[in-house]
Amino acid sequence: MNAIEVRRLSRRYGSGAQVHTALDDIELAVPEGQIIGLLGANGAGKTTLIKILSTLLLPSSGSASVAGLDVVSAARGVRRLVSVVYGGDRGFYGRLTGRANLRFFAMLQGLSRHRLAARTDAVLAEVGMLEAADQRVETYSRGMRQRLHIAVGMIAEPRVLLLDEPSIGLDPVEAQRLRDAIGALRGSGVTVLITTHQLLDIESLADRVVMLHRGRIVHDLSLDQFAGRSGHVATVRVTGRGRPPTPGDQGPGAPQVAEVTVSGGQWTADVTIARWGPETFRWLSGQLGPDTLIDMRVRSSRLEDVYRQLAGDLR
Numbered sequence: 001m002n003a004i005e006v007r008r009l010s011r012r013y014g015s016g017a018q019v020h021t022a023l024d025d026i027e028l029a030v031p032e033g034q035i036i037g038l039l040g041a042n043g044a045g046k047t048t049l050i051k052i053l054s055t056l057l058l059p060s061s062g063s064a065s066v067a068g069l070d071v072v073s074a075a076r077g078v079r080r081l082v083s084v085v086y087g088g089d090r091g092f093y094g095r096l097t098g099r100a101n102l103r104f105f106a107m108l109q110g111l112s113r114h115r116l117a118a119r120t121d122a123v124l125a126e127v128g129m130l131e132a133a134d135q136r137v138e139t140y141s142r143g144m145r146q147r148l149h150i151a152v153g154m155i156a157e158p159r160v161l162l163l164d165e166p167s168i169g170l171d172p173v174e175a176q177r178l179r180d181a182i183g184a185l186r187g188s189g190v191t192v193l194i195t196t197h198q199l200l201d202i203e204s205l206a207d208r209v210v211m212l213h214r215g216r217i218v219h220d221l222s223l224d225q226f227a228g229r230s231g232h233v234a235t236v237r238v239t240g241r242g243r244p245p246t247p248g249d250q251g252p253g254a255p256q257v258a259e260v261t262v263s264g265g266q267w268t269a270d271v272t273i274a275r276w277g278p279e280t281f282r283w284l285s286g287q288l289g290p291d292t293l294i295d296m297r298v299r300s301s302r303l304e305d306v307y308r309q310l311a312g313d314l315r
């Protein structure tokens, strides 16, 4: 049985001439234990899907189920299986400790004292918050609060964890700690659906990438397939003086000048490399003008390139 199953699901807002289709006939099956990254521009329908899966919003048509339970006819059962964590800080009592907040929200979820006692330290440790658990939440950084939110989401051992932009507003160090905390859940078998605009979240966490565009699923790929979509293995950023290369210029072995910017008497060209070979190096140093080169830096193809490319194709 799939952890999440969505069949011909649509959701419309408004009525009459004002109707807006936020989700349009989507199909999705997520096996147990998978971490799925949901990508898409603002307004693509990601939050709407999360709200339907967590029973906060009714579908307009079609169906969705969690571990075989329908989100409409078995909403109470679904609520016991699903936890949602939103990004951005809200909802904790600053003067209480992290542990006390966790206990409070766990009891609201109906956890027994016995189960709470058994779970608290384990879940705090899982998100890297055990040491800070007895400090007041008002002393926490945003990232620590966010990890405490994950602990609240996990304490009742949900089958499905829905994360809506969990790393929003976090600095890179905090965002990495949060990713570590989410990555640590992999062993628990929980199925995770994560919406994010941070491709690093996807790169380090997701098994599979689903891309929404105007309420429709336009790509559904494994992480490897997604990464492979760029069609190149690296980008070389070349800086030089003199005559800049022309976008579209191509060399043997298919290095290609993708973007060129000129400023202050210097130019910078991003050259995509489909595959490395001796001819690539010769072309890079020869064609671009060896006397005028100032700098050359290689970076591996990253998911942002792929996302920009796929999103660009949709415009």
Ligand SMILES: Nc1ncnc2c1ncn2[C@@H]1O[C@H](COP(=O)(O)OP(=O)(O)OP(=O)(O)O)[C@@H](O)[C@H]1O
Residues within 6 Å of the ligand: 013, 014, 020, 021, 022, 040, 041, 042, 043, 044, 045, 046, 047, 048, 049
């Ligand atoms: N309550 C509502 N009433 C009317 N329209 C809504 C409502 N909620 C969402 N929408 C519209 O539905 C579309 C999808 O919104 P949704 O919040 O699901 O997108 P999203 O992909 O989560 O975007 P973001 O990345 O900005 O969070 C948007 O065009 C939005 O304006």
